[in-house]
Amino acid sequence: MRPNIIFIMSDDHAARAISAYGGGLNNTPNLDRLANEGMRMDRCYVTNSICTPSRAAIVTGTYNHVNQVTTLDTHIDNRLPNVAKHLRQGGYQTAIFGKWHLGEGRAHEPTGFDQWAVIPGQGVYYDPIFIDRDGPKVHPGYVTDITTDMSIDFxxxxxxxxxxxxxxxxxxxHRxxxxxxxxxTMYEDDLPLPESFSDxxxxxxxxxxxxxxxVKSDMTYEDLGLVQPEGGSEVGELMFPHPNIHVRKxxxxxxGETITLIDVRTGEKYTFTDPAKLAEFKYQRYMKRYLRTVQSIDDNVGRLLDYLDEEGLADNTIVIYTSDQGFFLGEHGWFDKRFMYEESLQMPFLVRYPDGIKPGSITRDIATNVDFAPTFLDYAGLTVPSYMQGTSMRPVFDGSAGDDWQDVAYHRYWMHKDVIHNAxxxxxxxxxRYKLIYWYNDPLDQIGATAGDEPPEWELFDCEADPFELHNRAGDPEYAAVFRDMLARLDAKMAEIGDVPEHVSSEVLAGLAA
Incomplete structure (x- = not known):
């Protein structure tokens, strides 16, 4: 009997904000149910840490240079094959509800789904618009509840x-x-600062x-639930230049300066004269607002799991919870994602399948989001098409992955110096154990920003000895052999998946050294 498959994905949910991962920030009992009754993956990585490209990799099983969705502004061509089309053709009933973020209109709307209703763009939290085959419609209520209602109704x-x-x-x-x-009113007590907050x-x-x-300089009044004063640059730098949008940081x-801030909900005033105290205040506001939105996700995952139990569907249903990438929760002083540093690279991944996964399992095997589609097709008993570049994670789930399991995860971020985040x-x-990053600082730039004069740079991190990634070992003689090995592995991975390198290859470097 082929299993049902439920793929639950949030947007920008860091693994550290799930209590099953031991971050100590919050309590997520329903997400923890998936970990306790199934498996927690500790090395699931995103191939491009930004929303739209990650989603394209998930539905197509291909890297972004293949599916051509490399930035937030390159939307999917829905004529391409995708995992839902294969499953539907193979006899599955298919549906998607909630955030799509792969484009709108006939050329980009979801295909391969019997039913779909998606929010345009980022959408809003209250009274969101959902678009389906009949067009846009406002749905009163809170978006996380509504998305779950649609899923249960299906x-x-x-x-x-x-x-x-x-x-x-x-x-x-998502912010x-x-x-x-x-x-x-959750999270009245302050949260601990990350060790690298003052990086x-x-x-x-x-x-x-x-x-x-x-966090200390780039979060907006809206991010922090504060009243934005009237005025210009004297009340804060614009989030980004736009003639009709005046969101300020x-x-x-x-x-010697003083600032007074006002809570947008309660009207409470906060006055600061100490720059460090203000930075910590911003962190606390950010984290508490973020974690409160996570709590609704946990509640609604619980609703969905309870429904499966009530209907006797739990044993034969694979339930996966993940996020489209990781997120910085104050590590290195940052919010957002984009970078290949660990907090942004790691996707939380919890999976429960009573008929095929041992409860309480934890794995450190490496997997990426291009592996998701082949995994769905494998469990559905369908052929994994040759164009997909991922590998079914089934051996990891059932504990049969051996020493020959994949040991390299590849990541590429294309949006050089985007106008908001300058990544x-x-x-x-x-x-x-190791991570190698090449900052090639693409002069071709795909979204209209002006490339600077920054030269390419390498970073090498020993993630075992330096888990916070504070010490670049790329130029360290003690790590010279590690660097050469990692460069050869990078060359091999890029050749395997057909991505074009911008760096000098390991073979060329070896020839120069000779």
Missing amino acids: IKARDKDRPFFLMCHHKAP HFVCDHKHE DYANRAAAAKEAKMR VPELKE FAHYGIRTE
């Missing part, structure tokens, strides 16, 4: 003689963070210092 109305494939895609916890009203970016590539993702304090283009690989 299961209720299914043909019980055929298996189903459901993609339940939540908007939360700007707006929680369900019932969670507004000075020494001994790192220029990209780390130049990124505009700092909460400024940093200079010595530099880069690619690289992650192995069990």
Whole structure:
């Protein structure tokens, strides 16, 4: 009997914000149910840490240079084959509800799904618009609840003689963070600062210092639930230049200055004269707002799991929970994602399948989001098409993955110096112990920003000895052999998947050395 498959995905949910991962930030009992009754993956990585390209990799099983969805502004060509089309052709009932983010209109809307209703763009948290085959419609309520309602209604109305494939895609916890009203008073006590919150970016590539993702300087009044004062640059730098959008960042304090901020919900005032205290205040506001939106996801995962139990569907249903990438929760002083550093690279991945996964399993085997589609097809008993570049994760799930299991994860971020975050283009690989990153600083630039004069740079991290990735070993003589090995592995991976390198290959370097 072929299993049902439920793929639940949130947006920007860091693994550390799931209590099963031991981050100590929050309590997510329903997500923890998946880990306790199934498997927690600790090395599931995204191949491009940004929403649209990650989603394209998931539905097609291909890297972004193949599916051509490399940035937020390159949307999917829905004539391409995808996993839902294969499953539907193979007898599955298919549906997607929630965030699509692969484009709108006839050329980009979901295909391969019997039913679909998706939010346009990022959508909103309250009274969201959903688009389906009949066009746009406002749905009153909170978006996480609505997405779950649609998902449960689909299961209720299914043909019980055929298996189903459901993609339940939540908007939360994407910024700007707006929680369900019932969670507004959660997290009254302050949260601990990450050890690397005050990172000075020494001994790192220029990209780390130049990124505009700092909690202390780049979060907006809206991000932090504060009233934005009327005025111009004196009340804060614009989030990005636009003639009709005037979202501003909460400024940093200079010595001798004072700032008073107002809570948008309660009207409470906060006055600061100490720059460090203001930075910590911003962190606490950010984290609490973020975690409150996560709580609704946990509630609704519980609703869905309870329904499967009530209907006797749990044993023969694979339930996966993941996010489209990781997210910085103050590590290195950052919010957002994009970078290949661990907090952004790691996707949370929890999977429960009572008929095929041992409860309480934990794996450190490496997998990436291009592996998801082949996994679905494998469990459905369907042929994995030759164009897919991933590998079925089934051996990892059932414990049969041996020493020959894949040991390299590849990542490439294309949006050089985007206008909001100023993140530099880069690619690289992650192995069990090491990480190699090449900041090639693409002068071709795909979204209209002006490329600078930053030279290419290498970073090498020993993730075992340096889990916070604070010490670049690319120029360290003690790591010269490791660098050469990692460069050869990068060359081999790029050749395997057909991506074109920007760097000098290991063979050329070896020839020069000779």
